[in-house]
Amino acid sequence: MSKTSRTSITMPSSAKKGAIIEIRAIAQHDMESGFRYSEGGKLIPRDIIRVFTCTYNDVEVFKADFYPGIGANPLIIFTTIATETGTLEFKWSGDDGYEAINQAHIIVS
Amino acid sequence: MIEPTLTHQTSRRNWFKQLQSLGVLALGLWFSPLTAFAKKEDAAKAIQEITGGKLVQDGKVNLVIPPLVENGNLVVLKVSVDSPMTANDYVKAIHVIAEGNPLPNIFTAYLSPRSGSAKITTRVRLADSQTVWAIAQMNNGSFYRGSAETLVTLSACTELV
Numbered sequence: 001m002s003k004t005s006r007t008s009i010t011m012p013s014s015a016k017k018g019a020i021i022e023i024r025a026i027a028q029h030d031m032e033s034g035f036r037y038s039e040g041g042k043l044i045p046r047d048i049i050r051v052f053t054c055t056y057n058d059v060e061v062f063k064a065d066f067y068p069g070i071g072a073n074p075l076i077i078f079t080t081i082a083t084e085t086g087t088l089e090f091k092w093s094g095d096d097g098y099e100a101i102n103q104a105h106i107i108v109s
Numbered sequence: 110m111i112e113p114t115l116t117h118q119t120s121r122r123n124w125f126k127q128l129q130s131l132g133v134l135a136l137g138l139w140f141s142p143l144t145a146f147a148k149k150e151d152a153a154k155a156i157q158e159i160t161g162g163k164l165v166q167d168g169k170v171n172l173v174i175p176p177l178v179e180n181g182n183l184v185v186l187k188v189s190v191d192s193p194m195t196a197n198d199y200v201k202a203i204h205v206i207a208e209g210n211p212l213p214n215i216f217t218a219y220l221s222p223r224s225g226s227a228k229i230t231t232r233v234r235l236a237d238s239q240t241v242w243a244i245a246q247m248n249n250g251s252f253y254r255g256s257a258e259t260l261v262t263l264s265a266c267t268e269l270v
Contacts, residue, residue: 020225061224064216066216069214069216070231070232
């Protein structure tokens, strides 16, 4: 049972070679911590995004492990060096077969 | 003749009331926050697992969270490490640990010289007023740490739906 959700990437579409660019990646997800109880007193099972990776022309440049301590709709802001024109691929994967992929292009001059 | 039975009834009622309050008290102790939240030892254990018992030096790591948080559900956390981020000297990973959360680990970010800078911003949950730690793992195997204290008025993680 795989599921997915909306994601969004904010980053510059062009940059000078060697410049440090800031990337903001957000995914729509409840990040159910697994520590909460429903009104009936039942423990709500954990359902979170576990791993976020960013690849730059198929080379991994950033990875993060998420735990229940990350808030709902996880936003992560990180940096990378603009090395060449190409595609950045972002991938979120988590519990219950959750997977979301987003891409962004960059022109490096 | 009626009066004695009345007092007898009220005293029994009182006794039941007392028993009930005792029960509530016992339940309260059972579900006390101490059992639900990680203690400092848990955070120390999580740090121990990351470092493998190596010495963690203070400095280099700068962790920013608001000193007063109204709602612990969404707290902006910024962490940066003072590093040139070159092929010979860079930050391999940043681990963020919260002492007062049910699970001390918050996130781990893996960086490389291609990151350019060691700066991460994200939004976290904080269950209680506490100290949050950031541990930076350098490429040469050394560890640095930084911390920030915060006051949380509305807790996250364990509230009812």
